[in-house]
Amino acid sequence: MIAVGEKAPLFVAEGTQGEVSLGALLERGPVVVYFFPKANTPG
């Protein structure tokens, strides 16, 4: 897994609220990116 201190790979993808661009979000502030295994699971 990516480690603290490494550059986060930028991505642009279609999301539930339209296009999500990590680069664009970072211009506004820090971003929490959380990965989870499957919809309808806890988390």
Next chain:
Amino acid sequence: MEFNHLLDDFHELGLEVVGISVDAAKTQAGFAAKHGFRFPMIGDKERKIGPLYGVMKNADGTGSTQRDTVVVGRDGIVVLAYEKVKAAGHAARVLEDVNAAREGWPAPALPACCRSRTAGRGSPRGPAGGRGT
């Protein structure tokens, strides 16, 4: 989804939250609507993002994404990383760590900032990852 419950707290600190799984966009849209998630979620069915972050369950990039979280600073550098977490209490823990670490943001020398800022409390895993006991 505990991140949804704590979303206002994250927003207050100036952070946005993005959730990613390998579900089809349609499945995830239903999931988000059902639970009223207020932050964007990405259905990475083609597994374009997970492998970039090394969060796939299988080394060859197949399978689902693990329950892993990163916090990315404004400079694009990962400032907090959590691998294979349990859902319960996780979002609260991230919020707590962000609170502890953010004073130094967006300082370029993040490792130094985080070492001092998080002293005396449970620190997230560093670059070496969790070490087995």
